[in-house]
Amino acid sequence: MASGRSITLALEIDWLSRLFSVDMGIDLGTCNTLVCVRGEGIVLNEPSVVAVRKGTNIVLNNGEAVGFAAKDMLGKTPGSISAVRPLKDGVISDFAVTEAMLGYFIKKVNGKSTRIFGPRVVIAIPSGITSVEKQAVYESAERAGARRVYLVHEPMAAAIGAGLPVAEPTASMIVDIGGGTSEIAIISLAAIAECESLRVAGDDFDEAIANHMKRVHGLLIGEQTAERIKIEIGSAAPTGPEMKMDVRGRDMKSGLPRKIEVTSQEIREALSEPVGLIAEAVVRVLEKAKPELAADLVDNGITIAGGGALLRGIDKVFHQATGLDVKIADEPLSCVARGTSNYLENLDLFKDTLESDADSV
């Protein structure tokens, strides 16, 4: 009876706390930051970009030139300001800029909340960041008004968001291909059994395309053009009919604007090196797995999340490399954010096995 009453009490406290405060899951990605609020879904999805005065770490507009606002400013006053992606390589390159970014996003979401207490926040962080960097994320979120802060490793959040049975005594494998890093992990019983954080991901696909254009066509193209080529005609393995696309850039010899036509075959070749490096890392993580976990994966297969999961044929490449079934998570770009939100709802499940907050990291 007593335990029944304490469960009821716990449920009431949980209900009351939700009335007064909001629960927020944040995917602090190298390319995009997403915020998922319990009961509301994804409420913010902006680039992890900050506009600073060139050569400084001073965030423009009193710390508000973040996300879309930063991108807008870049277009208008290109000379004196520059864009910073503070987590570009999965490590925090500048603490002040990261804090400004995280604080801005938390306030932007919580500002709309009429609740009287600060939010409870779960932040998914790249698994390669150090304990000093974790502490910085934790403190930044507190300074931005969070009442309670929890950190969760990105591949765990991705696996939860992809709906994998992470808490069960069976192995799940997730490959989260973001912009700056690819996070590969095998998870069982709500803990990461094996993982690797590789600094080869979507940005490297873009770079490989830009290098190919330079080397083969003598054409200089910008990062955004390279990304557009990847999204429009890029592939890791042949999937459907081959495609073509007009690409504009600057001719290296004449210095003048030029347009050429590129094919999906040549882009696939250009992408083969970075794609191959990720496939090799997937194999490495599998080779480290204990036999029991490896056995589970014969049935459970591999799930891919993150923006890189949208590269055509990437599942085929991983299947060829491992022999396992490979599937793409539903809505791969928002997996981590949904996973962090879900993590908060099931804190009890993860309490003993995951860092509950930065005090313990």
Ligand code: ADP
């Ligand atoms: P992060 O978690 O590091 O912020 P995301 O999971 O948001 O990264 O993924 C961003 C990456 O996904 C970028 O490199 C982007 O170019 C890539 N991306 C987005 N859409 C597609 C697509 N349709 N095809 C291939 N790559 C894509």
Ligand code: MG
């Ligand atoms: Mg990510």
